[in-house]
Amino acid sequence: MVDYITVGLESSYGGGAATHTPVLVTNVEDNVNRGIEVFGNVDEYKKGYVKTGKLVVNGSFTASLRPNMLKDVLVAAFGSGSSVGGYYKIGLGTPKSLEMRVSTRGVVKSLVGVGIIKTGFAFVSNKLAEVKVDWIARDYSLSDEESVTYSKEYPALPYLCTITFTRDGTPVVKENVKMLSMEVTFGLDGDYYVVDDYRLAGLIRKDVVEMVGSVELGGVDLGEVASILVGDVSRTSMSDNKMDVIGVKVDFLNLSGTSKVCLLFDVTYESLASGLSKGSRQRTWKFRNCGEDIEVRIY
Amino acid sequence: MSRYVKIGLETGTYGSGTTASATAGVLVTSVGDPVDRAPIIEECISGYVANSAYGGALRIKGTLEGSLRPVQMKALFEALFGSKSRDGDTTTYTLGMPKALVMEVGEQVGDALSMETKYKGVGVSGCTLEFNPKEIVTARFDWVAKNFVNGSFSAPASYTTEDPVVFYNAVISIGGTPATTVKSLSLSIDRKLDEEQYTLGAFDLQRLTINGMTDITGELTFSEMEYTQYKAAMTGNSAQTSIAENNPLGTVALTITCTDMSNPGVTNLVISMPVTVYTDTDRTIQGMNEIEKKVKFRVVGSGFSLAVTE
Numbered sequence: 287m288v289d290y291i292t293v294g295l296e297s298s299y300g301g302g303a304a305t306h307t308p309v310l311v312t313n314v315e316d317n318v319n320r321g322i323e324v325f326g327n328v329d330e331y332k333k334g335y336v337k338t339g340k341l342v343v344n345g346s347f348t349a350s351l352r353p354n355m356l357k358d359v360l361v362a363a364f365g366s367g368s369s370v371g372g373y374y375k376i377g378l379g380t381p382k383s384l385e386m387r388v389s390t391r392g393v394v395k396s397l398v399g400v401g402i403i404k405t406g407f408a409f410v411s412n413k414l415a416e417v418k419v420d421w422i423a424r425d426y427s428l429s430d431e432e433s434v435t436y437s438k439e440y441p442a443l444p445y446l447c448t449i450t451f452t453r454d455g456t457p458v459v460k461e462n463v464k465m466l467s468m469e470v471t472f473g474l475d476g477d478y479y480v481v482d483d484y485r486l487a488g489l490i491r492k493d494v495v496e497m498v499g500s501v502e503l504g505g506v507d508l509g510e511v512a513s514i515l516v517g518d519v520s521r522t523s524m525s526d527n528k529m530d531v532i533g534v535k536v537d538f539l540n541l542s543g544t545s546k547v548c549l550l551f552d553v554t555y556e557s558l559a560s561g562l563s564k565g566s567r568q569r570t571w572k573f574r575n576c577g578e579d580i581e582v583r584i585y
Numbered sequence: 586m587s588r589y590v591k592i593g594l595e596t597g598t599y600g601s602g603t604t605a606s607a608t609a610g611v612l613v614t615s616v617g618d619p620v621d622r623a624p625i626i627e628e629c630i631s632g633y634v635a636n637s638a639y640g641g642a643l644r645i646k647g648t649l650e651g652s653l654r655p656v657q658m659k660a661l662f663e664a665l666f667g668s669k670s671r672d673g674d675t676t677t678y679t680l681g682m683p684k685a686l687v688m689e690v691g692e693q694v695g696d697a698l699s700m701e702t703k704y705k706g707v708g709v710s711g712c713t714l715e716f717n718p719k720e721i722v723t724a725r726f727d728w729v730a731k732n733f734v735n736g737s738f739s740a741p742a743s744y745t746t747e748d749p750v751v752f753y754n755a756v757i758s759i760g761g762t763p764a765t766t767v768k769s770l771s772l773s774i775d776r777k778l779d780e781e782q783y784t785l786g787a788f789d790l791q792r793l794t795i796n797g798m799t800d801i802t803g804e805l806t807f808s809e810m811e812y813t814q815y816k817a818a819m820t821g822n823s824a825q826t827s828i829a830e831n832n833p834l835g836t837v838a839l840t841i842t843c844t845d846m847s848n849p850g851v852t853n854l855v856i857s858m859p860v861t862v863y864t865d866t867d868r869t870i871q872g873m874n875e876i877e878k879k880v881k882f883r884v885v886g887s888g889f890s891l892a893v894t895e
Binding site for chain 1: 625627628630631636641642781784786787792
C-alpha cells in the first residue's frame with residue numbers, strides 16, 4: 287500500500303492522459319461532494335426526496351519545487367508550454383487539463399479533467415522552495431495501485447536562489463530577501479456546469495489571471511521603502527501618485543551550478559506593513575502583478 | 586597538549602573573518618561550540634521515512650566561560666555592548682548596536698593531531714556575571730556565529746598579564762553606600778540578538794542585529810542581617826510597612842566596583858546601574874538555619890555602563 291500522485295496532460299478535456307509523471311508531494315487532499323439535494327413535499331413531515339446534484343471534486347497538493355517533475359502541472363495551470371532555445375518556456379495561454387491519479391492508503395482515484403485554480407509559490411530562506419496547487423476535476427474512477435518510479439531531481443534549494451529586481455532596465459541582485467511568496471489565481475470558473483451533465487463541463491476562464499504576493503526584506507532597505515511610499519527608489523516625496531514597476535526574476539541553480547528554473551514577472555507594490563515592537567522591527571511589502579506575462583523557464 | 590581561545594574585533598563586512606590586529610588569547614575555563622547544519626528534511630507521502638535531507642540554515646550558537654578578567658575580555662564586552670568611549674586608561678561600554686568578533690578555538694592532542702576553528706561574524710548575545718563568596722568571579726558569554734573555517738593550530742604566544750576578579754575585591758554599593766550584607770550577586774545581560782537573519786541565496790546568518798528589548802536582570806542574595814533593602818523590595822520603600830496606594834517599586838542605584846588584586850585599591854572594573862528596580866523577593870526560613878533573603882532586580886532607564894580601567 288503506497289501513497290503517491292501522478293499527473294499527465296490530457297489531449298482532450300476529461301479524456302485521460304497517455305503518459306503520467308509521478309510527483310513527490312508532502313501533502314495531498316482531495317474532496318468529493320456528490321451534491322446531494324433533498325426536497326420536501328407538503329404532505330410529509332420530513333424531507334424524503336433525495337437526488338444527486340452537481341458533482342464537485344476538488345483538492346490540493348503541496349510539493350517541493352522540482353520543476354521537471356511539475357512541468358505538466360505548470361503547463362496546465364498557465365496554459366502554454368514550448369521548448370525555446372536552452373529552456374522550456376511556460377507562459378499564459380488557454381488552460382489545459384490533467385489526469386491526476388491519487389493513491390491514499392489503498393484507495394486510488396483517477397481524476398480526469400483536472401484544472402488548476404491556483405498555484406502558490408513560497409520561497410523562504412531556511413526551507414525548501416514550495417509549490418501549493420489547488421485544483422478542480424470533472425470526474426473520477428477508482429483504479430488499481432500501480433508501481434511508480436520517481437525521477438532523480440533535487441528540489442530547488444533556498445541558498446541556491448538569486449532574486450533580481452530590474453527597474454528601467456537596470457538589474458539589481460537583492461541579497462536581503464528573507465521570504466518571497468506569491469499566489470497566482472488563474473480565474474477558472476469552478477461552477478461551469480451545463481444542463482445535461484452533472485460534472486464540470488470544461489475549463490473556462492471567467493476572470494483575469496492575477497498574482498498577489500509579499501516579500502520580507504532583512505535590514506533597512508530605503509530604496510524599497512521609497513518604491514512603495516513615493517513610487518521611485520531615488521525619490522523622497524511624491525506629487526504625481528507614481529507607481530513603481532519592478533521586473534522580478536527568481537532564479538534557482540542546480541547543485542552543479544547550472545540553471546534549474548527561473549520565474550519572471552512584473553509587479554508593483556501595493557502596500558507596506560511596518561511593525562516596531564519591543565525592539566523588534568519587521569517590514570513586509572505586498573505586491574501584485576502588472577505587465578504582460580508571468581513566465582516560468584525550466585532548464 | 587594545549588587548547589586556546591583567541592578573540593578580536595571583526596573589521597570590514599559582517600563575517601569577513603578579518604581583524605585590525607592579531608587575535609589575542611583569553612583565558613577561559615570552558616568553551617562550547619556546537620555547529621548545527623539544521624538539515625531541511627523532506628517528508629513525502631510516498632515513503633515511510635523522509636524522502637531526503639538537504640543542508641539547511643547553518644546555526645552556530647555557543648558558550649564561553651572564564652574567570653572575570655576585564656582587560657582580557659574587553660573585546661567581548663565591546664561586542665556585547667556595542668558602544669565604547671575612552672577617557673585616559675578607562676574604556677566605558679554602553680548599549681548600542683552589537684559588534685562582531687572573530688573567535689578562534691584551538692585544540693591539540695599530540696603534535697600531529699590538532700586543529701583550529703575560526704568563527705566569523707561572532708555576535709555576543711548575552712553575558713552572566715556571578716559574584717559568589719569564596720570564589721573567583723565568573724563571566725559566561727553566549728555567542729552566535731555566521732560561519733567558520735577550519736585551519737592550523739596556532740596557540741597565542743602569551744596572554745595579557747591580569748589577575749581575575751575575586752570575591753573580596755568586588756564591592757556592591759547600593760545607593761552609593763558599600764553594602765556589607767550581600768552574600769552573592771548575579772547579573773545577566775541579554776541583547777536579544779536576532780538568530781533568524783537568514784535570506785534567500787545564502788545559508789548562514791546575514792547580519793548582526795537585535796530583535797527585542799535588551800534585558801538586564803539579576804539577583805542579590807543578602808545575609809539575614811539585611812532588613813532595609815529587603816523591606817524596600819517588598820513595599821517599595823524601606824520606611825513603609827505596606828505597599829502604598831500608588832504601588833511603588835523599590836528603586837536603587839546599584840554599582841559593582843572591582844579592584845585589581847595586583848594593585849590593591851586600584852579600580853579595574855565598574856558596572857553602573859543607576860536605575861535598578863527590585864522586582865521580587867524570596868525569603869526561606871528553615872529550622873534554625875541562616876535565613877536566606879533573595880531579591881531580584883531589573884535595570885531600566887538610561888545610564889547602564891561597564892567601565893574597564895587598564
